[in-house]
Amino acid sequence: MSMPLSATVRVTLGLIAVALACLVFGDFEISAHEPWRELGRLFLGLVQPDFSSVDFLGEAILRTVAFAFVGVGLGAAAGLLLALLFQHLWVRTFCAFIRAIHELFWALIFLQSFGLHPITGVLAIAIPYAGIFAKVYAEILDETDPEPARILPRRTGHLSVLLYARISQAWPHLVSYTAYRLECGLRSSAVIGFVGMPTLGFHLAGAFAQGHYATVGALLILFYVLIGTLRLWVRPRLLPLYLLAAPFCLGTGLPIVWSNVSRFFSHDIVPAPLRRGEGLEGLLPWFGDLFVQQALPGIWNTLLLTQMALVVTGVLAMALFPLISRHFTGRLGGTAGHVVLVVMRSTPEYLLAFILLQLWGPSMLPAVVALALHNGAIIGHLVGRRSNEIALRQDAPHGLDRYAYEVAPRVYGPFLALLFYRWEIIMRETAILGILGIATLGFYVDSAIQEIRFDRAMVLILITALLNIGIDILARRLRSYLRLRHTINRQSC
Amino acid sequence: MTPLALTDAEAAYGETRVLGPLSLALAPGERIALVGKSGAGKSTLLALMYEQWQQREVALMPQALGLVDTLSVFHNVYMGRLDRHPWWRNLITLMRPRRSDIADIEALLEGLDIADKCWIPCGELSGGQRQRVAAARVLYQRGQVLLADEPVSALDGPQAASVMQALADGYPTAVLAMHDLDLALRYCTRVIGIQAGEIAIDQPSQRLSVHDLQPLY
Numbered sequence: 001m002s003m004p005l006s007a008t009v010r011v012t013l014g015l016i017a018v019a020l021a022c023l024v025f026g027d028f029e030i031s032a033h034e035p036w037r038e039l040g041r042l043f044l045g046l047v048q049p050d051f052s053s054v055d056f057l058g059e060a061i062l063r064t065v066a067f068a069f070v071g072v073g074l075g076a077a078a079g080l081l082l083a084l085l086f087q088h089l090w091v092r093t094f095c096a097f098i099r100a101i102h103e104l105f106w107a108l109i110f111l112q113s114f115g116l117h118p119i120t121g122v123l124a125i126a127i128p129y130a131g132i133f134a135k136v137y138a139e140i141l142d143e144t145d146p147e148p149a150r151i152l153p154r155r156t157g158h159l160s161v162l163l164y165a166r167i168s169q170a171w172p173h174l175v176s177y178t179a180y181r182l183e184c185g186l187r188s189s190a191v192i193g194f195v196g197m198p199t200l201g202f203h204l205a206g207a208f209a210q211g212h213y214a215t216v217g218a219l220l221i222l223f224y225v226l227i228g229t230l231r232l233w234v235r236p237r238l239l240p241l242y243l244l245a246a247p248f249c250l251g252t253g254l255p256i257v258w259s260n261v262s263r264f265f266s267h268d269i270v271p272a273p274l275r276r277g278e279g280l281e282g283l284l285p286w287f288g289d290l291f292v293q294q295a296l297p298g299i300w301n302t303l304l305l306t307q308m309a310l311v312v313t314g315v316l317a318m319a320l321f322p323l324i325s326r327h328f329t330g331r332l333g334g335t336a337g338h339v340v341l342v343v344m345r346s347t348p349e350y351l352l353a354f355i356l357l358q359l360w361g362p363s364m365l366p367a368v369v370a371l372a373l374h375n376g377a378i379i380g381h382l383v384g385r386r387s388n389e390i391a392l393r394q395d396a397p398h399g400l401d402r403y404a405y406e407v408a409p410r411v412y413g414p415f416l417a418l419l420f421y422r423w424e425i426i427m428r429e430t431a432i433l434g435i436l437g438i439a440t441l442g443f444y445v446d447s448a449i450q451e452i453r454f455d456r457a458m459v460l461i462l463i464t465a466l467l468n469i470g471i472d473i474l475a476r477r478l479r480s481y482l483r484l485r486h487t488i489n490r491q492s493c
Numbered sequence: 494m495t496p497l498a499l500t501d502a503e504a505a506y507g508e509t510r511v512l513g514p515l516s517l518a519l520a521p522g523e524r525i526a527l528v529g530k531s532g533a534g535k536s537t538l539l540a541l542m543y544e545q546w547q548q549r550e551v552a553l554m555p556q557a558l559g560l561v562d563t564l565s566v567f568h569n570v571y572m573g574r575l576d577r578h579p580w581w582r583n584l585i586t587l588m589r590p591r592r593s594d595i596a597d598i599e600a601l602l603e604g605l606d607i608a609d610k611c612w613i614p615c616g617e618l619s620g621g622q623r624q625r626v627a628a629a630r631v632l633y634q635r636g637q638v639l640l641a642d643e644p645v646s647a648l649d650g651p652q653a654a655s656v657m658q659a660l661a662d663g664y665p666t667a668v669l670a671m672h673d674l675d676l677a678l679r680y681c682t683r684v685i686g687i688q689a690g691e692i693a694i695d696q697p698s699q700r701l702s703v704h705d706l707q708p709l710y
Contacts, residue, residue: 145559147555147557147558147559148559148560148561148572150553150555150559151553151554151555151558151559151572151630152572152575152576153550153552153573153574153575153576153577153634153636154547154550154551154576155576156575156576157575157576157579157580157583159580159583159584160575160576160578160580160583161575163580163583163584163587164561164564164568164572164575164583164587165561165572168561168563168564168568168587169561169562169563169564171563172563
């Protein structure tokens with residue numbers, strides 16, 4: 001009799017089969033002339049970085065930090081207020097919606113209205129972060145012990161109850177989560193540079209365009225140092241100082257043209273047939289056309305890429321976690337493994353995809369590799385940490401046997417839970433990578449904006465948001481089907 | 494103060510009734526000790542009283558104490574009077590306590606022999622120390638009635654006695670669930686024995702000895 005397959009194995013095989021099918025439809029051609037020589041030049045730039053243009057590097061870092069602080073600060077404040085109202089369905093729906101739209105899409109929207117004013121970058125970070133903060137803060141507050149609120153004198157005001165009995169209990173968790181989001185905020189801040197904000201991405205794109213690989217290397221190294229030393233320079237006592245100073249370090253950008261702002265929201269984003277007064281009769285064919293011509297191919301490519309990236313991410317994570325697992329590495333090897341994973345996960349997918357795309361030309365390959373490297377390192381890190389909690393018996397086998405029989409079976413459940421948790425994040429990123437020229441939803445959004453058809457761009461962004469919400473629901477269903485009730489580490493952005 | 498009363502009070506978990514129906518009145522200046530086997534319904538009765546006496550200023554000291562582990566001893570005690578101050582004053586106190594409040598609370602803690610822990614987070618205290626912090630909180634609250642569930646269960650002989658004395662001084666009117674019968678007789682004016690959710694004994698404590706209460710167990 002053959003061995004029956006467990007539910008976990010069936011789901012895994014199903015995902016792999018879908019990814020293989022996607023492979024047939026995907027486009028993986030390397031179109032650059034000399035891709036490996038370019039990669040070599042980049043590595044040379046990393047080994048021999050050029051720190052000579054100090055003003056320019058200093059400004060890139062200062063702006064990146066400033067946008068991160070202001071954006072995350074506003075997002076956290078708004079998120080806390082929303083978290084207090086999270087029992088209302090409309091608040092939960094609103095938060096799910098604003099966080100389903102990527103910061104780069106928000107940036108593109110506000111660029112068309114506020115232009116290159118700093119408020120564009122600040123809102124692009126603050127809005128989606130507020131949605132995420134609201135959800136996680138609400139969860140953290142829900143987990144507090146209700147007893148202290150019960151013993152308070154009966155006529156204690158709502159705010160005092162909240163402060164003393166709920167927020168004070170949750171405080172350490174709120175702080176550690178917010179600190180972690182700050183790290184994510186630095187990445188987001190770097191990435192919004194690619195659409196024109198004066199942060200790291202902007203300077204990086206410029207240096208690439210001019211072939212200054214030594215400057216690219218210097219920028220990347222500074223970015224890693226910035227994130228790697230976060231714990232050293234972000235101190236609770238210094239935080240108020242940073243938050244006060246940051247708004248003054250955003251740069252001036254270009255002034256807001258208020259007529260543009262009002263035109264954008266009252267005219268530009270209204271679907272063209274409604275603007276022309278054709279009513280519903282005009283709207284339906286317009287929407288049908290948009291849906292068939294752009295949304296469908298965009299959704300198709302986004303799904304293809306997401307499913308492939310998801311499986312490669314999983315494979316990579318399961319291959320990488322032994323790097324930091326004490327069951328497989330010694331002290332020295334473990335430290336080296338940590339450094340590798342930190343560098344990999346500190347690099348935003350978008351930045352990685354941008355670099356690989358410069359080197360290999362536009363196809364799905366750089367996107368899959370970028371998504372898998374970044375997400376695989378994050379999941380690998382979390383799975384590795386989980387594996388360190390396992391106590392093996394003294395006579396446990398070694399090497400591959402240990403991996404296959406002792407460790408992998410024990411971490412596979414948590415691994416799948418984490419992978420499903422990141423599914424939505426991978427999809428969000430996949431859609432956004434379209435801006436770089438891969439034909440996912442972001443590509444059609446970006447094209448519509450180039451053609452100054454903001455109404456179409458908005459509809460496509462809404463479709464992307466709905467797709468993200470759909471994947472999130474599917475992942476949650478799968479998790480409960482597989483009974484993966486592992487506590488998810490929220491610290492993964 | 495008019496007497497506090499329960500009339501035909503009962504409690505059930507699902508279909509099974511765990512308490513009552515029972516009636517009792519608590520006169521001002523009366524301290525009732527609730528005694529009986531664990532599971533007899535003492536905690537349930539206290540919870541019922543807390544629900545019924547909504548209109549009074551009831552100070553509550555549950556078995557789990559309800560301390561906030563991340564806040565200091567000072568703040569946990571201060572929480573007893575959150576209702577006397579506007580929210581902004583409470584917010585400021587969270588960051589920068591007033592000197593007068595510190596003096597008041599330190600004096601209280603002194604009496605309970607834990608003044609040296611004033612600025613330690615409650616999560617770092619031992620069980621006995623936590624119980625004294627919770628006692629300090631209800632004393633600071635100065636309510637009309639105290640409802641306490643095993644207020645000195647984690648304290649040893651002399652300390653248990655001194656905390657009971659402090660609670661008795663602070664709350665002439667109180668209901669305390671007790672498992673130490675000696676302390677119950679010494680510090681309460683009246684003893685109610687609960688058996689299987691009903692009142693089995695209800696006597697002034699002068700008329701009782703530990704021996705009389707043994708049948709309850």
